[in-house]
Amino acid sequence: MEQQFTLEETLATDLSQVMPLVERIAQKVLALTASAEETFQVKLALEEALTNAMRHGNLLIAKQVVTVKVKASRERIILDIHDQGKGFDFSNLRDPTQGENTERISGRGVFLMRKLMDDIEFYDAGSGVKMVKTFRLKPGA
Amino acid sequence: MGLLIECKEKGPGVYIVIPKGEINTQTYQILESALRDNAASAKALVFEMGQVSYVSSLGLSAIFRIKLALEERKATLVLVNMQPPVALVFETMKILSAQVFASLQEADEYLDRFLDGVQKGTIKPRTPLT
Ligand SMILES: Nc1ncnc2c1ncn2[C@@H]1O[C@H](COP(=O)(O)OP(=O)(O)OP(=O)(O)O)[C@@H](O)[C@H]1O
Numbered sequence: 001m002e003q004q005f006t007l008e009e010t011l012a013t014d015l016s017q018v019m020p021l022v023e024r025i026a027q028k029v030l031a032l033t034a035s036a037e038e039t040f041q042v043k044l045a046l047e048e049a050l051t052n053a054m055r056h057g058n059l060l061i062a063k064q065v066v067t068v069k070v071k072a073s074r075e076r077i078i079l080d081i082h083d084q085g086k087g088f089d090f091s092n093l094r095d096p097t098q099g100e101n102t103e104r105i106s107g108r109g110v111f112l113m114r115k116l117m118d119d120i121e122f123y124d125a126g127s128g129v130k131m132v133k134t135f136r137l138k139p140g141a
Numbered sequence: 142m143g144l145l146i147e148c149k150e151k152g153p154g155v156y157i158v159i160p161k162g163e164i165n166t167q168t169y170q171i172l173e174s175a176l177r178d179n180a181a182s183a184k185a186l187v188f189e190m191g192q193v194s195y196v197s198s199l200g201l202s203a204i205f206r207i208k209l210a211l212e213e214r215k216a217t218l219v220l221v222n223m224q225p226p227v228a229l230v231f232e233t234m235k236i237l238s239a240q241v242f243a244s245l246q247e248a249d250e251y252l253d254r255f256l257d258g259v260q261k262g263t264i265k266p267r268t269p270l271t
């Protein structure tokens with residue numbers, strides 16, 4: 001069984017590149033954790049971070065890049081996603097689960113990332129995000 | 142993983158939509174365009190979600206755009222039979238809780254009440270959100 005993996009990728013800003021990379025990383029996480037649930041959570045947080053980096057960070061400008069660094073063991077995964085945008089006021093987002101926000105069309109990605117990962121830290125004014133998730137240890141693993 | 146959409150009329154103006162796959166960044170437009178083509182005049186859409194294994198925020202946005210377009214012309218949607226991880230995303234985001242049902246049977250009562258309300262004029266079209 002896999003014990004760990006690391007990965008570093010630089011993606012051009014192109015939304016069609018998001019899911020192939022997300023899927024590739026998800027397969028590795030599944031091999032590591034044997035947990036469909038934790039794989040689902042990592043996959044979703046990663047898709048949200050990558051689409052935000054391309055749409056809001058790089059403003060869909062193709063020549064701007066997104067760098068992705070992943071370091072995973074059977075204990076935890078660290079995901080680092082960085083875009084070439086200006087960042088944003090990440091401490092001042094409206095809560096999508098409150099009141100009429102629940103009826104809005106968008107504004108759920110960062111909230112999901114925070115819910116799904118154990119620790120998330122924006123850096124470089126928000127143009128970078130580092131997310132950590134600790135995997136539950138499986139009995140006998 | 143991609144997305145396939147099957148859409149069939151269950152009763153007058155009531156369509157069953159059966160997506161198979163993932164509703165994500167890459168596929169959400171497939172869902173929206175399938176419904177534009179097949180259910181433009183629907184009174185109600187029933188999303189049979191049993192074969193949807195994953196949904197992300199772009200998928201949720203697509204479902205909301207479909208919902209708003211329906212409500213602006215006094216139509217509605219329900220979602221039935223979601224897989225647990227997908228249901229958890231909806232629960233976490235506290236969305237559409239009144240329109241998510243375990244089965245089509247359970248959704249029927251809501252749909253009957255809704256279609257009855259449209260007939261009696263008690264359901265008003267939604268004004269677009271600003
Ligand atoms: N990498 C980023 N660079 C710049 N702005 C960002 C970045 N990530 C998020 N944002 C800002 O934060 C807001 C909230 O992001 P979030 O992902 O929660 O919602 P959204 O992307 O607008 O909609 P959804 O994720 O539901 O499709 C965005 O609208 C954007 O203004």
Ligand SMILES: [Mg+2]
Pocket residue numbers: 048051052108109110198
């Ligand atoms: Mg987003």
